[in-house]
Amino acid sequence: MDKEDFRKYAHQLVDWMADYLEQKENYPVTPNTKPREIYNQLPTDAPEDSESFEAIFQDFQQLILPGMTHWQHPSFFGYFPANNSEPSILAEMLMATLGAQCMSWLTSPAATELEERVCDWLRDAKGISSAWKGVIHDTASTATLSAILSARERKSAWKINEEGFDGKERFRIYSSAHVHSSIDKGVRIAGLGVDNLVRIPVDEKFAMIPSLLEEAIQKDLEKGYTPLCVVSALGTTSSTAIDPIGEISKITTRYGLWHHIDAAYAGTALLLPEFQHLIEGHELADSYVFNPHKWMFTNFDCTVLFLKNPEDLIKTFSLTPEYLRTQLDREVNNYRDWGIQLGRRFRALKLWFVIRSYGLNGIRQKLRNHIQLAQKAKSWIESEEGLEILAPVPFNTICFRHNMTDHSLEEMNAFNEKWMNTVNSTGKVFFTHTKLEGKFVIRWVIGQTDVEEKHIQAAWVLLMETRKKLLQHFD
């Protein structure tokens, strides 16, 4: 493609993108695609010769688009959102155009210094200690793994990196059963063994019980284990439950454990001053992760990891072969040393565009709107006979189900699953589920960039009509 063609097609694509964003709610939220349907339509061999851009783009529209789930649809209520916004998309276009690989200060000074500045902005806006520093990672999974590896290295005086495990360490990691599976994965990859991930019981709000955490640590010490790290959740994946950060921090400090706070989704709410009390006492913790790519209008991927002592991370990951050494290494941040990847994308640009375009106040307004919409939906559910909400709704995620006391757990689970699948099959909405105490519950997450009251009202009408029909055949 020559430069003139690039200009022509780029203009066409921008028009297509603007149309898509305007019309995104006209698409079915989820496709009606059968397994391998798309694969089988694609040629078995890669093309040997050049194809025209028109042909490629036509296939994108005819083959690919119908098989996409529309994550930016305002009625996408499943999982957690991966919401985006126009300023973020524009930044992503510039990132791709510059094509910079931002592994060290020298490989793009502006990218490194912008990253430091936007992380400081977010740290301050979220009420995180001004002594902490941030770094951008691709995902919370990677950031959490980095924190676990740093905890392991700090505890072993940076020996395991050098000598490997000597077979004597019996490290233990603690979390509630409700933390995200990325914690299990991090523990596995760090070589600690998931059997050493101790599940601390939760209270009726699905939050970790600190006294039982301390008991577990003491028992492990008596048995000769080495308690290493606690991963707490500020907003669990199932129900956005909130572990008591301050109390856990006191315990981890008392026993010399690393405390990592996983606020991947709900951490964005800390931009609202009314939620900042949730991290009171975090100054005693070690690391905190949140995903602007979930609820902060910054398109996937973009995670920020904050650390009390970045040196712990740097000592764990820094490896400077001769060809990467520069004279400025002592004066600047080389973010390749702050995580697993060597090569790094220029993600700070997206955050800069989003924060400046909305302003913190604009972001706060949107977040408050989402939270209010969720509280409204919650009140509808509460006032409807037969429905129950199974977890508190501190942010914008509601866990609910239909219940009938004269039916068994299995029957109710089957009913609720069918109810969710039936509404999803319309393509008008998309919900996902979880299980709380064995009960199948539908999760309603109201966090799309452009979700409005009309979308939740339409979803509510669909839910109620579908339930009525299903109940007619349910005995």
Ligand code: PLP
């Ligand atoms: N932590 C929590 C609480 C999550 O809900 C999720 C994903 O939904 C993750 C971590 C993993 O996030 P990522 O996809 O950025 O690795």
